[in-house]
Amino acid sequence: MQFMRELSFLEPKHALAVGGLDPITGAGLYADIKTLSMMKILPLALATCIVIENSSGVKGVVPFPQELVRLQLKAILEDCTPQVAKVSLVYTSSTVEVLAEELPREVPIVLDLILKSWDGHDLITTEGLKSLIDLLLPRSTVVTLNALEASSLSKVDVHDLESAKEAARRIADLGAKSIIIKGGHLASQKAFDILYHQGDILIIEKERFLEGPFHGLGCVFASSLAALIAHGFSLTDAFTKASLLMDYVVRGSYKLRGEVKIANPLELYYKSLDFVKVFEEMYEALKVIESMHGLDELTPEVGVNIVMCLRNPTSPDEVCGVEGRLRPIRGFLRTQGTIRFGVSKHLGAMLLEVNKKWPSIRACMNIKYSEAILKAIRELNFKVASFDRSKEPLEVKMKEGSSMRWGAREAIKELTEEPDVIYDLGDVGKEPMIRVFGRDALDVVKKIKLVIAKLKDLGSLKESS
Numbered sequence: 001m002q003f004m005r006e007l008s009f010l011e012p013k014h015a016l017a018v019g020g021l022d023p024i025t026g027a028g029l030y031a032d033i034k035t036l037s038m039m040k041i042l043p044l045a046l047a048t049c050i051v052i053e054n055s056s057g058v059k060g061v062v063p064f065p066q067e068l069v070r071l072q073l074k075a076i077l078e079d080c081t082p083q084v085a086k087v088s089l090v091y092t093s094s095t096v097e098v099l100a101e102e103l104p105r106e107v108p109i110v111l112d113l114i115l116k117s118w119d120g121h122d123l124i125t126t127e128g129l130k131s132l133i134d135l136l137l138p139r140s141t142v143v144t145l146n147a148l149e150a151s152s153l154s155k156v157d158v159h160d161l162e163s164a165k166e167a168a169r170r171i172a173d174l175g176a177k178s179i180i181i182k183g184g185h186l187a188s189q190k191a192f193d194i195l196y197h198q199g200d201i202l203i204i205e206k207e208r209f210l211e212g213p214f215h216g217l218g219c220v221f222a223s224s225l226a227a228l229i230a231h232g233f234s235l236t237d238a239f240t241k242a243s244l245l246m247d248y249v250v251r252g253s254y255k256l257r258g259e260v261k262i263a264n265p266l267e268l269y270y271k272s273l274d275f276v277k278v279f280e281e282m283y284e285a286l287k288v289i290e291s292m293h294g295l296d297e298l299t300p301e302v303g304v305n306i307v308m309c310l311r312n313p314t315s316p317d318e319v320c321g322v323e324g325r326l327r328p329i330r331g332f333l334r335t336q337g338t339i340r341f342g343v344s345k346h347l348g349a350m351l352l353e354v355n356k357k358w359p360s361i362r363a364c365m366n367i368k369y370s371e372a373i374l375k376a377i378r379e380l381n382f383k384v385a386s387f388d389r390s391k392e393p394l395e396v397k398m399k400e401g402s403s404m405r406w407g408a409r410e411a412i413k414e415l416t417e418e419p420d421v422i423y424d425l426g427d428v429g430k431e432p433m434i435r436v437f438g439r440d441a442l443d444v445v446k447k448i449k450l451v452i453a454k455l456k457d458l459g460s461l462k463e464s465s
Contacts, residue, residue: 003241012041014042014081014230015041016046017029017088017223018085019046019086019088020089034265035223039227041227041230044080046076048063048064048095049091053121054258055259061123063095069094073099085107085109087110087140092125093125093128095128100131111136113132113143114149118212118260133153138174142178144222145181147181150164154167164183164194165194168194179196182217191207195235197236206247213261214262214263216262220265221242221249228242248267250263252311274310278308282322282339283339285306289306289333290326290333293452298452300431302325304327306326306364307320307351308364311362317342318342321347322343346404350408351437352405354408354418354419362438364435365448369424372460373455376460377420383417385419386422387411408422420436422434422435
């Protein structure tokens with residue numbers, strides 16, 4: 001979320017987006033506008049065509065007449081000179097000619113080369129591509145392509161990192177100042193984004209965590225790059241930040257009825273709104289916890305914590321917990337600190353691992369282990385899983401923060417339904433523990449209340465202490 005903090009200090013700028021209209025708003029101008037707006041950019045939009053498509057594929061392209069494209073651009077430039085222009089789907093040579101003639105020379109151009117749709121439909125004519133290479137490519141500040149587009153333009157079979165580097169050099173020979181090849185289509189376990197800039201190559205390596213096909217990722221990447229350039233970031237900084245931003249865009253992707261996943265450039269915005277929800281949920285849950293009778297008898301030696309994560313969390317910094325945990329004082333639990341993000345590494349790590357498999361699980365609380373408590377949990381028909389800490393591999397034990405992730409993976413690897421509880425019997429120097437999971441912090445607290453009530457019914461509350 002450091003990225004959102006950086007944006008908060010920036011003043012809005014203007015950017016021109018040039019591209020096609022997509023009815024499902026997953027790509028093209030609509031995706032550009034969403035991306036630019038999220039990144040504190042006031043968007044200007046020039047439509048070149050309508051792409052008749054949905055999440056099942058492209059049905060056809062209806063290009064706009066040259067004069068209609070020209071009238072749009074003239075009207076925009078009468079009102080505003082943008083800090084950057086992001087050019088994507090042009091389709092025809094006549095559109096390229098208008099852009100070459102009318103775009104002010106001082107405006108940086110991010111050229112997002114689009115040749116085909118994700119399902120293989122042609123999105124530029126042969127003449128349009130020739131005009132693009134001759135008239136716009138040499139004027140562009142940076143050209144962005146995926147591996148398939150880079151292969152087509154460079155005549156190099158781009159299939160790995162080395163071939164991508166060679167393709168970038170050849171595209172530079174066509175007159176492009178800087179080239180970015182996005183590595184989502186490369187046949188490798190890692191994803192690589194490559195920037196060729198002033199003869200140097202910068203590579204960003206990322207984990208693959210979701211497979212495609214995706215709709216709109218290239219549009220969002222190029223728009224975020226353009227936004228950062230408009231804000232005054234250097235090309236290398238803009239490339240680095242735009243590349244990392246794609247992790248959020250992919251994690252927030254969604255599906256309609258077709259097979260393709262639709263990139264969501266608003267994921268970071270949704271996540272920033274989620275901060276408010278998580279804080280409010282945690283605050284309300286904490287009020288209930290501190291007034292709950294009997295919870296002191298369920299407190300382990302290490303104390304109690306409750307955590308809740310943001311939607312689609314990427315790190316422990318996106319898990320909110322109680323600083324210093326909660327401990328009994330005169331029969332009730334009391335906080336030792338404040339509610340903060342990133343303060344519960346162990347419980348947070350386990351929640352992150354469970355959330356990977358079941359995104360609906362976003363909260364967790366630990367209580368002490370006893371046979372009586374476990375019996376009450378089973379009586380409630382909670383779904384229970386466990387792991388054996390004595391079987392934890394040495395390399396996991398030696399790596400800080402890995403134990404709980406390993407334990408969660410072991411506990412849920414055979415599960416087909418989301419768990420309510422994961423417990424372990426401890427190990428040498430490790431206290432046995434029960435963790436209760438739920439959809440949010442209040443959901444977890446309700447489950448803990450049911451456990452306490454069941455212990456009372458069974459006459460086992462004191463026995464659990």
